[in-house]
Structure formats: C-alpha cells, structure tokens
Amino acid sequence: MRFGLFGTGPWAHMTHAPALAAHPGVEFVGVWGRNPDKAEALAGEYGVRAYPTVDGLIADVDAIAVALPPDVQAPIALAAARARKHLLLDKPVALTVAEADAIAAAVAEGRLASAVFFTRRFVPQLQEFLEQTRKTGGWVEARVHHVGSIYEEGNPFGASPWRRERGGLWDVGPHALALVLPVLGPVTEVTAMVGPRDMTHLLLRHASEAISTLTLSVDTPPAAARQEAVFAGKAGVVAVPAMRWEPVQAFTRMLDELLAAADGGPQPQLDVRFGAAVTAVLAAAEEAARTGRTVRLTA
Numbered sequence: 001m002r003f004g005l006f007g008t009g010p011w012a013h014m015t016h017a018p019a020l021a022a023h024p025g026v027e028f029v030g031v032w033g034r035n036p037d038k039a040e041a042l043a044g045e046y047g048v049r050a051y052p053t054v055d056g057l058i059a060d061v062d063a064i065a066v067a068l069p070p071d072v073q074a075p076i077a078l079a080a081a082r083a084r085k086h087l088l089l090d091k092p093v094a095l096t097v098a099e100a101d102a103i104a105a106a107v108a109e110g111r112l113a114s115a116v117f118f119t120r121r122f123v124p125q126l127q128e129f130l131e132q133t134r135k136t137g138g139w140v141e142a143r144v145h146h147v148g149s150i151y152e153e154g155n156p157f158g159a160s161p162w163r164r165e166r167g168g169l170w171d172v173g174p175h176a177l178a179l180v181l182p183v184l185g186p187v188t189e190v191t192a193m194v195g196p197r198d199m200t201h202l203l204l205r206h207a208s209e210a211i212s213t214l215t216l217s218v219d220t221p222p223a224a225a226r227q228e229a230v231f232a233g234k235a236g237v238v239a240v241p242a243m244r245w246e247p248v249q250a251f252t253r254m255l256d257e258l259l260a261a262a263d264g265g266p267q268p269q270l271d272v273r274f275g276a277a278v279t280a281v282l283a284a285a286e287e288a289a290r291t292g293r294t295v296r297l298t299a
C-alpha cells in the first residue's frame with residue numbers, strides 16, 4: 001500500500017516515519033509538512049519525496065498517515081477519504097463532532113479502511129486484557145488517572161501550541177476513553193470540572209449504567225504524575241496491568257490491521273467511527289466544564 005505521511009514534528013519522526021519505512025507491506029512515498037525544509041529533511045532520511053502540497057501527496061498514494069495537530073489533521077483526513085484513500089490517523093481524530101462525523105461518514109461511504117493510533121491499545125497484551133474484562137462483565141465503575149507533566153525540560157511534546165491550549169482533556173483523554181469504552185460501553189452522560197493548570201476530572205455514565213471517572217492532565221507537578229486504571233464490580237477490583245510497550249511496534253500492528261482491512265478483512269476496532277465517538281465525549285466534557293451542566297449523549 002502506497003502511503004503518504006503528513007507532519008514533520010516529533011511524533012512523525014519518532015513513530016510514523018520509521019514504522020512506515022520498515023513495514024514490508026508499505027511503500028513509503030513521501031512527506032508533506034507546512035515547512036518545506038522540515039519536509040525535505042524528514043523525507044531525505046528515508047530517501048522519499050517531499051511534497052509541496054497536501055493534494056499532490058494525496059493524489060500519489062493509496063493511504064495517508066497523519067501526525068499533525070487534530071484541527072489540522074481533520075480537513076486533510078476528510079479530503080483524503082473523499083479521494084478514496086485509506087486513513088491512518090492520530091488521536092484525537094478532530095476537535096469538533098461535526099468534523100469527526102464527516103470523516104467517519106466519508107470512510108463508510110468509500111468503504112475505506114481506517115485506524116486511529118490509540119497507541120497502547122495496539123499492544124496484544126492490553127487487547128487481550130480488555131477483551132477478557134469485557135467478557136467478565138458485572139462492572140459498576142472504572143477509574144483512570146492519566147496524569148503527566150510534558151512541560152519538563154527535554155520532553156519532546158511540550159513545544160506543541162495545541163496541547164497548551166487544549167490540555168490533558170484532548171491530549172490524554174483519548175487514551176483513557178480507549179480503555180473504558182470497550183468495557184463499559186458508550187457514554188450517555190458527561191460532567192466535568194477543570195482545576196488548577198489543566199487538571200480535568202470527567203464523570204461519565206455508560207450505556208451499561210456503570211459510571212467512570214477520568215483524571216486527565218499533561219501539566220501536573222512531576223511528583224504527582226501517574227498512570228493507573230481500575231475496573232470494579234462483581235469480580236472485585238481489577239487493575240489494568242502495567243506493561244512495557246514501544247510506539248513503533250504498536251504502529252506496525254496498526255498498519256497490519258489497516259492492510260488486512262483494506263484487503264477485505266475486518267475493520268480495526270479502533271477505526272474512525274470509534275475515534276468520532278471519543279471526540280463526542282471530549283467535546284461534551286468541554287461543554288460540561290464550561291457550562292457547569294451535565295451533557296447527555298445518544299449512545
């Protein structure tokens with residue numbers, strides 16, 4: 001499958017480009033970035049072309065991989081889907097429900113394959129844990145703490161303006177939702193509160209009637225950073241196991257799933273429809289925090 005990469009930032013360098021270049025089923029065709037020098041530099045590392053225009057790269061490939069801020073990713077993804085190209089997007093798919101839904105509709109209409117990089121969710125050990133937990137059932141609650149501090153010296157993600165503006169809700173909220181949604185089901189009610197820095201607490205009701213609380217931040221004091229997730233119910237209190245994972249390997253597994261789907265196999269579980277459901281919860285949480293009211297969603 002011929003792939004074009006959009007984005008020349010840290011994530012494109014660390015993960016998308018090396019995984020695309022190494023995959024035996026992928027022909028890495030070229031790179032687009034708004035800064036032509038950065039696009040040339042990244043393309044040059046892999047001996048591929050730097051493209052001056054978005055449309056030029058879309059036209060030359062079968063699929064796109066995007067490592068750009070979500071508000072920049074969304075219109076590119078929509079244009080590519082309308083041009084019948086498969087989509088490999090990063091989280092969050094978009095910052096608005098309308099854009100996320102439009103991308104999902106274009107993918108469905110074009111019968112395209114799509115996947116969204118909820119990183120750890122492409123680690124088989126975590127997939128198996130969540131599938132087993134879903135089958136066990138009887139859960140009444142989940143708690144996820146996804147709390148980090150990306151503005152410390154040397155962190156590659158701290159220079160990103162959209163993360164400063166949108167905070168942990170939009171940056172790490174997708175990862176937390178990708179853990180709870182498959183086990184507790186779609187969200188029907190959202191309430192949220194924002195505290196100091198970007199600390200955001202979400203309280204969610206799921207279609208299963210279970211509730212979950214998500215603690216999200218990318219700007220916590222380093223001593224308070226943590227990643228924990230538990231489900232509680234008839235089976236007791238079960239923690240999501242800590243596991244080692246490597247982003248290029250996870251991306252490679254996502255590529256395997258996308259290629260199989262494009263070849264007539266099953267659609268990845270973490271496709272753009274799932275990505276749009278995640279955007280709907282995050283947008284509802286933003287509204288709930290702003291208005292101080294609970295927001296209802298149709299499951």
Ligand SMILES: NC(=O)c1ccc[n+]([C@@H]2O[C@H](COP(=O)([O-])OP(=O)(O)OC[C@H]3O[C@@H](n4cnc5c(N)ncnc54)[C@H](OP(=O)(O)O)[C@@H]3O)[C@@H](O)[C@H]2O)c1
Nearest residue numbers: 007008009010011034035067068069070090091117119160
């Ligand atoms: N799945 C994960 O675990 C994970 C981890 C990290 C990142 N990500 C996702 O990957 C994406 C990229 O992240 P990142 O860390 O590389 O940093 P980023 O700040 O989100 O993106 C950097 C890239 O976006 C470009 N860019 C910024 N604003 C732009 C605009 N208005 N128009 C066109 N291009 C623009 C930058 O170009 P310049 O270099 O010219 O400024 C650079 O190429 C994000 O969506 C993020 O959520 C996912």
